[in-house]
Amino acid sequence: MNTIDTFHFVFRSLTAHRLRTILSASGIAIGIAAVILLTSIGEGVQRFVLSEFTQFGTNIVTITPGKVSTHGGSLGAIGSARLLTIEDAIALKHSRYTQYTNASVMGNAEIRTQGRSRRVTVYGQGPDFSRAFNMQVGIGQFLPDDDPRNPRAYVVLGSKAHTELFGGDNPLGAILQVGGSRFRVIGVMASKGQILDFDLDDTVFIPTMRALEVFNREGLMEINIAYQPGAPVEAVVDDIKRVLVARHGREDFTVIPQQQMLSTMSTVLNVLKFAVAALGGISLLVGAVGMVTLMHIAVAERVAEIGLLTALGATRTRIRILFLMESTALSTLGGLAGLMIGAGVAWLLKLLVSNLPVNIPWDYVLGALALSVLIGLAAGVIPAMRAAKLNPVDALRTE
């Protein structure tokens, strides 16, 4: 029996029960479509989140005060971590790979001008902040390169703070009160949008030292180092540690390269994507159970036919192949249909809901297709073995 005849024979048995074939193939189709659709959304979300986070640049190392570690005995006097200060930031400026340093502190404060007031996020940042984080200035300029220990009282507005307080007016030169102090507006940032519900535009930027006064704080919240692109991250981190340990006497700070954060986030998102794919996998499993049932019924229904094929000289291997191919063809058809449905719906979603991040991960799609072929094989194995094992005399006796 040649391959074409085998295919033809299998095709004829599938088309003999058209409705049943379609129903059981659609079980697989729905499963595959679910896997593709869910992973498409998962992949889309992953790409979206990562691109949101990398828009500030990836060559940034963040230093925060304090370090979690276990000590033998009482913590005593050494237990309290030293604060991170502007001087620490200045010291790091001369480190080997440093491109920009930025001392940062943030908080909430009321800002007032021309009889209007608004509560916004106030950032204390250094003059290099806009360059380190790829922030674009819309009007005017960012904070000038003053002596970081005693900067002039200038403020740069986020675009939303600008529209809320000044409407369409040009704010440059205006006086803005932040907390208890007065600042002169020298610039407005370009709109940056929201990231994870933080409105990056409903903000004002003032020099770090001034912000510490406004918030009545002594230490910085973090120091950001933007290192030269291509520099080895380990060396950058080592340099930072060496400088700060020399100043603090011990390692009472934490250094987190953004790349590390990104890879952590990427891992989390991968797990999420996998979980979503597994969810689709469950519906695929249900489809597979339906297939196994169908193949069992098919064998039971065709016992006499199997006896006949044996009498006509079909070998047991041939009978096994026929039934295995039948289930594989069925699930492959289902898989292909599911692929088209899944990809089609994903594409439609992308078209209709433009801000829903959808991205079809082709490796998952190919995997799903391979899986549907495997399901067909697996679903067919036991029924096919049973068919091949039938005693032809008994098989011919059944009607």
Added chain:
Amino acid sequence: MIDLTAITRIFHMGDQVVRALDDVSVRISSGEYVSIMGPSGSGKSTLLNIIGLLDKPNSGNYALDGKNVTALSENEQAQIRREKIGFVFQTFHLVPRLTAAENIELPLILGGIPPKDRCLRVDAALLAFELQDRAQHRPAELSGGQRQRVAIARATIMQPTVILADEPTGNLDHHIGGEVMSLLEKLYESGTTLIVVTHDRELGARAHRQIIMRDGKILTDQANDPA
């Protein structure tokens, strides 16, 4: 030539042991027309199944055309069924989803005959069994006589040396049954060995040799002169 020596076939029904064939020896030459008769349970169908290589004896020897076939592997036995043996069943055993022509074609497909040859041979068979205008009908659309004609066409399409018929007229009325028997007898006249299992005396009497079985043994085995 079929040569069975001391064939025993034992079935276990629960804890009962049934000797369906008990030390049966029989020799059937090529081109013979043999009827095997006997009450149900006498072992006549089992004998036919063993001759057709659908069943294996527990002991004894079976030589077909001088070749010991009991020792062959399953695949080799399948090949012999394909090439040398044609079966005709009481219940026809047509594949319901295939047309008459496709049912007749089935042994050719299993035998790996190229499509062009298949087409020619199926057309010839349809003509020989007067089924031309039924070729594209499914079994459900055929009468009993037509179905059995399709089945006989299928049994003979590979030009086997032996035709084994198990109650070929059991599901047909007397008149149609007679017609079907005439078809089978035509095959015998062209040189094919014909072995018919039946419990119908009249039908059995048409053969040139009658074997009567009882309780797994051959009771009588004699030549017969059909009137």
